[in-house]
Amino acid sequence: MHMADAPYDFPDARGHFGPYGGVFVAETLIPALTELRQAYEAALADPAFAAEFNYELKHYVGRPSPIYHAKRWSELLGGAQIYLKREDLNHTGAHKVNNCIGQAMLARRMGKPRVIAETGAGQHGVATATVAARYGMECVVYMGSEDVRRQAANVYRMKLLGATVVPVESGSRTLKDALNEAMRDWVTHIGNTFYIIGTVAGPHPYPMMVRDFQAIIGQECIEQMPEMVGRQPDYVIACVGGGSNAMGIFHPYIEHKDVRLIGVEAAGSGIETGMHAASLSAGRPGVLHGNRTYLLQNEDGQIIETHSISAGLDYPGVGPEHAWLKDIQRAEYVGITDAEALQAFHNLCRFEGIIPALESSHALAYAAKLAPTLPKDKVLLVNLSGRGDKDMHTVAEKSGIQF
Amino acid sequence: MSRIQQTFTRLAGEGRKALIPFITAGDPNPEMTLPLMQALVAGGADIIELGVPFSDPMADGPTIQRASERALAAGMSMRRVLDIVRSFRATGDQTPVVLMGYANPIEAMGVEPFVKATAEAGADGVLVVDYPPEECRGFAESCRAGGLDPIFLLAPTSTEKRFEDVAAVGGGYIYYVSLKGVTGSATLDLDEVARRIPAIREKVGMPVGVGFGIRDGATAAKIAALADAVVIGSRIIEEIESSAPGEAPSRVTAFLRGVREAMDAAGGAR
Numbered sequence: 001m002h003m004a005d006a007p008y009d010f011p012d013a014r015g016h017f018g019p020y021g022g023v024f025v026a027e028t029l030i031p032a033l034t035e036l037r038q039a040y041e042a043a044l045a046d047p048a049f050a051a052e053f054n055y056e057l058k059h060y061v062g063r064p065s066p067i068y069h070a071k072r073w074s075e076l077l078g079g080a081q082i083y084l085k086r087e088d089l090n091h092t093g094a095h096k097v098n099n100c101i102g103q104a105m106l107a108r109r110m111g112k113p114r115v116i117a118e119t120g121a122g123q124h125g126v127a128t129a130t131v132a133a134r135y136g137m138e139c140v141v142y143m144g145s146e147d148v149r150r151q152a153a154n155v156y157r158m159k160l161l162g163a164t165v166v167p168v169e170s171g172s173r174t175l176k177d178a179l180n181e182a183m184r185d186w187v188t189h190i191g192n193t194f195y196i197i198g199t200v201a202g203p204h205p206y207p208m209m210v211r212d213f214q215a216i217i218g219q220e221c222i223e224q225m226p227e228m229v230g231r232q233p234d235y236v237i238a239c240v241g242g243g244s245n246a247m248g249i250f251h252p253y254i255e256h257k258d259v260r261l262i263g264v265e266a267a268g269s270g271i272e273t274g275m276h277a278a279s280l281s282a283g284r285p286g287v288l289h290g291n292r293t294y295l296l297q298n299e300d301g302q303i304i305e306t307h308s309i310s311a312g313l314d315y316p317g318v319g320p321e322h323a324w325l326k327d328i329q330r331a332e333y334v335g336i337t338d339a340e341a342l343q344a345f346h347n348l349c350r351f352e353g354i355i356p357a358l359e360s361s362h363a364l365a366y367a368a369k370l371a372p373t374l375p376k377d378k379v380l381l382v383n384l385s386g387r388g389d390k391d392m393h394t395v396a397e398k399s400g401i402q403f
Numbered sequence: 404m405s406r407i408q409q410t411f412t413r414l415a416g417e418g419r420k421a422l423i424p425f426i427t428a429g430d431p432n433p434e435m436t437l438p439l440m441q442a443l444v445a446g447g448a449d450i451i452e453l454g455v456p457f458s459d460p461m462a463d464g465p466t467i468q469r470a471s472e473r474a475l476a477a478g479m480s481m482r483r484v485l486d487i488v489r490s491f492r493a494t495g496d497q498t499p500v501v502l503m504g505y506a507n508p509i510e511a512m513g514v515e516p517f518v519k520a521t522a523e524a525g526a527d528g529v530l531v532v533d534y535p536p537e538e539c540r541g542f543a544e545s546c547r548a549g550g551l552d553p554i555f556l557l558a559p560t561s562t563e564k565r566f567e568d569v570a571a572v573g574g575g576y577i578y579y580v581s582l583k584g585v586t587g588s589a590t591l592d593l594d595e596v597a598r599r600i601p602a603i604r605e606k607v608g609m610p611v612g613v614g615f616g617i618r619d620g621a622t623a624a625k626i627a628a629l630a631d632a633v634v635i636g637s638r639i640i641e642e643i644e645s646s647a648p649g650e651a652p653s654r655v656t657a658f659l660r661g662v663r664e665a666m667d668a669a670g671g672a673r
C-alpha cells in the first residue's frame with residue numbers, strides 16, 4: 001500500500017493513521033478528549049499560541065539546538081559522516097521538554113490548574129515537573145515502582161521541582177502501568193486536570209499533538225543541514241520508545257523522499273530471546289492505551305512485559321504513526337541490543353566527550369553499525385534525544401561499580 | 404427477542420428492577436467461577452456480567468485490577484472464559500451472561516471468531532470498555548448478526564449527541580456509569596442519576612442500568628427507583644477476596660440477597 005504521490009496528510013479527522021491510532025477509550029474519557037481536541041484546534045488557529053511556544057522554546061529551552069559533526073567518531077568508524085542533533089543540550093536534558101511546554105500552555109488556556117504525567121526514564125516526568133513549576137501548576141507524576149528504583153536521581157529532581165511522584169505497583173511496575181494509572185487519575189479528576197502524555201501514543205489527539213510539538217526538531221534540521229553540509233542527510237536515525245523524538249525529527253522529512261528514516265527499537269537481550277521492547281519488529285497490531293498500533297502481546301491478547309536497559313524504551317506499544325510509516329514503508333525499524341547500546345554509550349563518551357542517554361545510545365549504535373558500510377560522503381543524522389546523566393547508576397552497575 | 408430483552412420485559416411485568424452483579428472470570432481461580440455464577444443466581448441476579456481479565460485494565464480501580472491479576476496468574480484466557488460460559492449453560496441456567504472486557508483480547512482472537520465462539524458458548528451480550536461507538540461500528544454489527552447484544556457505556560459527562568451515537572449501534576441495555584472515575588470509586592451522585600436517566604431512556608429507547616460506586620442495599624434501592632437495572636462489581640469482588648477458600652459462593656449469595664431484598668422492597672412500594 002504505497003501512497004504514490006499524494007501528499008502525506010495524517011491523521012484523518014478522527015485521528016486515524018490508516019488502520020492505526022483512533023480513540024479507544026472508555027466513554028468517561030470521550031468528553032475530555034473532545035474538549036482537548038477543540039482546545040488544540042483553537043490554539044493552532046491562534047498565531048499568539050505559536051508565538052508564545054516559539055518564545056518559550058528559545059528562551060527557556062535554549063532552542064534551536066545545534067547539530068554537531070561527530071568527526072572523530074566518524075573517522076574511527078571509517079565510513080559515512082555522523083551528525084548529531086543535540087536535543088541533549090535542551091533545558092532538562094532531553095527532547096521531552098518541547099512537548100511539555102506545548103501541552104502546559106494548552107492546559108493554561110483550558111483553565112486546568114493541575115497537570116499529571118506518566119514517566120519511564122523520568123525524563124518526561126522531570127520535564128513536566130519543570131514546566132509545572134515554571135507555570136505554577138500542581139503536578140503529579142506516575143512512575144512504575146521498578147522505574148522509581150532504576151531512576152532514583154530523576155525521582156529526586158521531580159521532588160525538588162515540587163512534583164508529587166506516585167510509585168505504581170500494578171502490572172509490570174513500568175511505563176505502561178504508569179500510563180494506566182495516569183489515565184485513571186485523569187478520568188477521576190477530569191474537571192481540573194490536564195494529562196500531559198509524554199510520547200506520540202494515547203488516544204487522538206495526543207499522537208498528532210505531541211508530534212506537532214516535537215516537529216520543531218526536524219524543522220530545525222531541515223534548515224541546519226544545508227548550512228552545515230550543503231544538503232539534507234541521507235539517513236535520519238532516532239530511537240523509538242513511544243516514538244516522540246523519532247516522530248519529531250522524521251515528520252518534516254517525510255516529504256523528502258530521498259531521506260531514509262530509520263527508527264531504532266530496544267532489542268534488549270536480543271529479539272530471539274523474547275526479552276526486548278521491539279514492538280514494531282516483533283509485535284502484532286492491537287489496541288492499548290487508547291489507540292490501535294503494534295503491541296507486544298501473547299496469543300491471548302495480554303500485553304507482555306518488556307525488557308530494555310533503558311527505561312525510556314521499555315514500552316510494549318509504539319505511537320500509531322510509526323505503525324503506519326512502517327506499513328507504507330516510509331520508515332524502517334531496526335533493533336539494537338542492550339550490549340550494543342552500551343558500547344555506543346561508551347564510545348560517544350570517549351571519542352566525542354558527550355555522555356548520551358541510554359535511549360539515544362540505541363540510535364547511536366545503529367549509526368555506528370551503518371556508517372562503516374557506507375562511503376565517506378554519506379551523511380547520517382542521529383537524533384541525540386537526551387543526555388546520560390540520569391543513567392550513571394545503570395551504566396556503573398553494568399560495569400560492576402557501586403557508588 | 405434476545406434473552407436480555409426478555410429479562411427486562413419479564414421484570415417490567417413484575418414491577419421489579421434487574422440486579423446485575425459483576426465478577427471477573429477466573430478470580431480467584433478458573434474452577435471457582437462456575438460456582439460463583441451459580442451463587443450470583445441464587446442471590447437474585449437477573450443478568451451476570453462476567454469480566455474477561457486483561458493485563459492493562461485502564462478503566463478499572465484497584466479492586467477489579469487485583470481480580471484481573473489473580474485471574475491471569477491463575478491461567479485465565481478468553482477461551483477458558485468461553486468454556487466457563489458453556490458449562491454454565493450446560494447446567495440449564497438461562498440467566499443472561501454479558502462478557503465485559505477490553506478490546507485487545509478480542510482483536511487477538513479476531514472479531515468474527517470471537518463473536519461466533521461467544522454466541523456458541525451461550526453468552527448474550529458483550530461490553531467492550533475501550534470500544535466507543537465511533538471505533539466499533541463493524542464490531543457492533545458483527546455482534547448483532549451473531550446474536551449478541553453490543554452493550555455501551557454512557558457517563559455523566561456524555562452529551563446528548565453521545566446518547567444518539569450509542570443508540571445507533573447499541574443493543575440490550577445501556578450501562579450508565581454513575582460517576583466520574585474508575586470502577587470501585589467512592590461515592591455516587593444520586594441527583595445526577597435522577598436527572599440523566601429519563602433523558603437517556605427516552606433518547607436510546609433501551610433499559611438503562613446504573614453502576615460504579617454501588618456498595619449496599621440502600622443505595623441499590625435508591626438506584627432501582629430511578630433506573631432499570633443496578634450493577635454491582637467491586638463490592639462483590641471484595642467479598643470474594645476476603646472469603647476463606649470455599650466460602651466465597653455462600654458469602655456472595657448472602658450479600659446479593661440483601662441487595663435484592665432492599666431493591667424489591669423499594670420497588671414494591673412504587
Ligand SMILES: Cc1ncc(COP(=O)(O)O)c(C=O)c1O
Nearest residue numbers: 123241242243244245312359386
Ligand atoms: C532521552 C530519551 N530519549 C528517548 C526516549 C523515548 O521516548 P520517545 O520514543 O517518545 O522519544 C526517552 C523517554 O523517556 C528519553 O528520555
